[in-house]
Amino acid sequence: MIKKIMVIGAGQMGSGIAQVCAQSNFGVLIYDIDEKFTKGAIQKIDAFLSKGVAKGKLTEEEKNKALSKIMTTLNLSDASDVDFVIEAAPENIDLKKKIFSKLDEICPQETILSTNTSSLSITDIASTTKRPEKVIGMHFFNPVPLMKLIEIIYGLETSKETFNKTEELAIKLGKTPVKVKDFPGFVS
Template identity: 55%
Template sequence: MNIQTVMVIGAGQMGSGIAQVCAQAGYHVVLNDMKQEFFERGIASITKNLTRDVEKGRKTAQQKEEILSRITMSLSIEDASKVDIIIEAAVENMEVKQSIFQQLDRIAPEHAILATNTSSLPITEIAAVTNRPEKVIGMHFMNPVPVMQLVEIIRGLATADEVYETVATMTKQLGKTGVEVNDFPGFISNRILLPMINEAIYALYEGVATKEAIDDVMKMGMNHPMGPLTLADFIGLDTCLSIMEILHEGLGDSKYRPCPLLRKYVAAGWLGKKSGRGFYVYE
């Protein structure tokens, strides 16, 4: 299948990043969100990234303008009627995603692939609300999308081989490395990463060491670029909690129980960098 037009649903941090890399690869991109201000915020983020590339000599000013010209605004999901693949990057909530996929199943052309950028929710369960489960697949991009090379390509129970191959080829054209993963809670990335972060939070909760010491051990002792508590703040503590709950519920093992301190911080609205305070305080 030849993909020419990509629709990205959600113009937030992940969606705008996905739109950028698709436009850079030469695809025509329809960037969809509910309000024009959300779209404009997403375009501003893309423009900022591209401007930085121009300043550092990685792109020319002309290339920047060509990339931006390949992105068009959409404020209606009905625009999915003229695309080849849709990559959904909406909020990490099963009911929201199922609602979107039910609409896409009705609107999108018969040949269109329906992909989700979910970081942990079951692809099979999302696909089950459509009449084309064989065309539903996970494309889990890493954050920040323009920088990170990995894409987890997750097969649902019914995902067709042809759909997987099409998405794997597209991933290469985006300049990314695709890794095939089967549909289990948290996939690979978050099944390994989030329990490590959760254990770091437990170490803080139990008074084993200060937050600075915990992060320093993992940075200087394990060569991680960022300590687990700083990383949790960057991801968002609400997102961390959500993924841990999905792992705990989906796998039924007590080792995935979210730390009470994580729950307390989320309840307090201390969500990390985006709220100005998490394990650390941000200006």
Template identity: 50%
Template structure:
């Protein structure tokens, strides 16, 4: 199996994670295609990238010329053409298995045979996503942390059929992005969310059961455990809908009641209180 050098990267999904991945790839010198189902969503993603780059300029971490060069390497798309040249796709659509499987089926049909398909999933099985394609050896997980341009970790998740060559290439790519790749095997929640999400869920239970208010829970973890951000503030940053989806994946994948999502988490998601992206979660945001 031959793997072509990566020059052009398609990011499928222009939301919070997709725009961050596109920005990181463009800052690293790659040509980037940023795709979503509507140009409005693409434009929103591009504006998110521009604002992020402006913060880099204001902090002296980037020049105005570098900002313009980075934006110039990103092309927005609302439609994909059959056989469009690209060596890598990074899927970053919402954390729903059936949606991701449908996206992978479409990508497999439209992308050239040599294209590597990567998923930014935070908990879903890479092997199952790969089974929807005719190229399971070229399917891999690239789980970026939020915010992508700042956080140094990328979990590299091997599916059952992922080739050594593809895995090595993706780890090298993550390093070119300025990240530290850590390889893990395909299991519910991988490593990061198998450990993180039960902690967040237990923090929600502490609020649900009246043990403490959200601010107090977060203060205990920040001041007592040296966490840079409390678990409930972090949940708001990640998105409570994403936290719930990951907990459900863990609960279903392991069949263990210790992963049962807290009813208060379900209630907040049902109310549309998803955290920072909606202006309200465990805290209220401007």
């Protein structure tokens, strides 16, 4: 059962992903390499939620509950107790492979490792792990809190169980999942 999600990358996509996870009642841990990025993510999320309160789309209590679900870290080893990872680092295959290789060593064996890539090969990223069956793509669209579509991309070795759990998570996040083969450009 997925309870705690790590979001890697505190930029535009990462902060949006963290927000929808927190608003869906998951514990969220945002990781980035610099505190200015993690603080910036919290500020972006707070501002977005505050706009929602001002427009009557959520209450102050709902906003505060979502914010209370989010923690930040500069230490990737804090991934040692997460159930699911959503990587939203820059679109650089070498960077993503390095991150996934480290996550493979740190995360529990049952943890699913997903990437928000919009075009890079899931199979290639998964090749750096000892758990390619647990590596999958979750391509969110910007702005994440508003866009309902999500592409779920399975690599050559991604298991049906990993796909099903990822699809279930996407639905819990209020998204409409589309199953996509690992092919350049996916659906979008």
